[in-house]
Amino acid sequence: MNEELHALFVADQADRSDHPAYDTNEYQQLRERDAQRRQRVSELIAEGQLTASDDYFHAALIFQHGETPEDIWQAHELAQRSVELGATQSMGNNNSPWLVTASLDRWLMYQGKPQKYGTQFVPDGKRWRLWDIDPTTTDTERTANHVPPLQKLLQQAERYTQKLGQPSRENAPEWMKEALERWEREDA
Numbered sequence: 001m002n003e004e005l006h007a008l009f010v011a012d013q014a015d016r017s018d019h020p021a022y023d024t025n026e027y028q029q030l031r032e033r034d035a036q037r038r039q040r041v042s043e044l045i046a047e048g049q050l051t052a053s054d055d056y057f058h059a060a061l062i063f064q065h066g067e068t069p070e071d072i073w074q075a076h077e078l079a080q081r082s083v084e085l086g087a088t089q090s091m092g093n094n095n096s097p098w099l100v101t102a103s104l105d106r107w108l109m110y111q112g113k114p115q116k117y118g119t120q121f122v123p124d125g126k127r128w129r130l131w132d133i134d135p136t137t138t139d140t141e142r143t144a145n146h147v148p149p150l151q152k153l154l155q156q157a158e159r160y161t162q163k164l165g166q167p168s169r170e171n172a173p174e175w176m177k178e179a180l181e182r183w184e185r186e187d188a
Contacts, residue, residue, distance in 0.1 A: 001054045005044055008037050009058035012065060022167030034065045056082035057096050064103055067173075069110045076103035098146040105131070112175040117147040121157055122176065123167055124183050128160035132179070 015033060020026035041059045050056055060078035063071050079099040098119075105115035109122075114132040121128050130153055139149040147153070169180060 001052050002044065002049050002058075005041065005050065005055050005058045008040060008062060012037055012062050021165070023171055031067070034062075035067075037062050038066060038071065050078075050081075053082045053085035053096065056085060057099065060096075060099050060103065064099065064106065069107055072103055072107040072110055076100065076107055079103050101145045101147055110173075110175060112178055117142050117145055118150060118153045119147055121160055122179070123164070124180060125166055125169060128157045128164060129183075130154065130157055 012034070015030050020030055041062050044050060045059065050059055056078045060075045060082060063075035063078060066072055066075065079096055082096040083100055101117050102119040105117055105119040108115050109120045109131045114134045115130075116134050116137055118130050118133050118137075120131040122131050123129075133150070142149060148156075169177065172180070
């Protein structure tokens with residue numbers, strides 16, 4: 001396992017142990033640190049420094065916290081490579097298959113498209129909700145891809161609503177603003 005990459009991964013996770021509120025200075029500083037980590041991971045990839053399943057998982061999770069569809073697609077490809085290389089023990093269990101699924105869902109979401117499985121939750125100004133989901137995806141498919149059934153995901157959204165606040169919409173990305181407007185029209 002690449003020790004520098006592991007340290008970047010640990011820093012990424014530590015930044016999320018007490019996640020700052022959106023639209024705060026602390027949040028902007030977190031996003032800057034995320035960008036710096038992605039830059040260094042890109043350099044390590046270019047240098048051929050990723051060799052083990054854990055390396056690819058660590059890199060994938062860092063890119064999963066990216067800001068563009070390209071960042072998230074990179075996360076997806078890295079997570080797939082982690083799975084191809086075998087089980088990873090990062091974070092105490094084998095999370096690479098879940099990250100393949102979550103990165104695909106986030107990549108679709110960042111393009112304003114419905115997610116496939118239901119791993120992505122967003123605030124809509126009133127509550128937390130699942131980002132739109134492809135209605136043809138079954139609970140059998142979710143389970144096969146390390147995602148709970150839809151009913152459990154909806155319950156998770158309710159728990160988020162109880163636990164988490166609603167961030168400002170002001171600096172939301174365009175794909176999110178478009179969804180918020182659509183959901184408001186649907187709720188009217």
